[in-house]
Amino acid sequence: MKRVQITLLVAALALAVGGYLAFTAPLDVLQGEYTRMLYIHAATLWLAFLAFAVTALGSIMYLIGKKSHWDRAAEASAEIGILFAVVGVFAGMVWGQAVWGQAWDWGDARLATTAVMIFVYIGYLALRRAIADPETRARRSAILGTIAVVQVPLVYFSVNLFRTLHQTQSIRPDGSTMNSEMVVALLVNVAAFTLLYAGLFMGRTYIARLEAAKAADTTLAGDAVSPPRLTEIEDV
């Protein structure tokens, strides 16, 4: 647990630095103060992509090796991914209201695909809660976790594949369209949120391990006191 607390503490310090850089970086001429939305909107949604990719990795590894720790990692990452996706979309909606004049547009490919991605991962968590048997739950959710990740590249490249209201990527392999101070502020915020994700992920998997051990103990106790089946009594 000490490792989790240290990671979260470092993440909090990094977020404070990121917040300072976000509020001192130069502003876009047209967007003014709303330029600062970039640093939390892009950073949190990047983290959601990373978290869902980790869910897919955990799911694939579970299907290969049937080790329960991969299943717990997949679940933990999906939960944190939804959190980051929702807050990222919220920041984007506030930004959109200010610069586009509307918070949401179902006709926009980036927005619609992001919404579908969030709903699918909420469904992933709902599926986990609907199945009581741990092995069946792990196998079925691993299949969904593996398939659901196709949405991540779909959301990311939707701005290139379709005509959208949402702008295309500002940082690309061939360079950036942003001022260098803005790029530094964005990268520091991405790093800070990545540290936060790491801390939350470690904490969440630790809890899942404790809860799994507790559930196993409860099952054993239940078996010990469960009544014999009537057919067994008749056989005797």
Place this chain on the structure above:
Amino acid sequence: MSDTLVVVVTYVVVYGSTLGYAAYLHVRRKRAEQ
């Protein structure tokens, strides 16, 4: 509401949400450790 205030409130909501989730995990851990 001024533009700066809207941006600051959005930052508070985003940071606050992650802090709230961390607090939820803390409570859940305490319960699991009992």
